[in-house]
Amino acid sequence: MEQGIDRPSWDEYFMTLADEVATRSTCLRRSVGALIVKDRRILATGYNGVPSGLRHCSETGCLRQQLNVPSGQRHEICRGLHAEQNAIIQAARYGIDISGACIYITTQPCVVCAKMLINAGISEIVYKNPYPDELSAELLAESGIKMRVYDESAK
Secondary structure, three states: OOOOOOOHHHHHHHHHHHHHHHHOOOOOOOOOEEEEEEEEEEEEEOOEEEEOOOHHHHOOHHHHOOOOOOOOHHHHHOOOOOOHHHHHHHHHHHHOOOOOOOEEEHHHHHHHHHHHHHHHHOOEEEOOOOOHHHHHHHHHHHHHEEEOOOOOHHH
């Protein structure tokens, strides 16, 4: 903390922004936000929801809910993209190099997102909430990407 100024830590600042990004989510099951950061600069954001221009699940219904698909399974039948996927896509669309960057995510990545983050060159993942995906955790550990659970008590 700087003398006389009470400011949030960088982790707190970026995770607070990821929480805010999650408020744009259109998913009926879980709102997730992601923020890609490099050298303390925000490069891209993403939240989970259907591709641009398509009807939201609130209009079509959630197929995963209708079929009682457990969390962490059958990602391919979902109409939406995950927050991490949308952040990576936004960076690619606007020509932003995210290799060596850190991603702040409100929920631990699934295996599909883990593979994308590995190939995108992300060097660190900071997440808040756990997600039931053992293969994701294994792949990320094998990749050498630094993983941290955001410590809310460190505020």
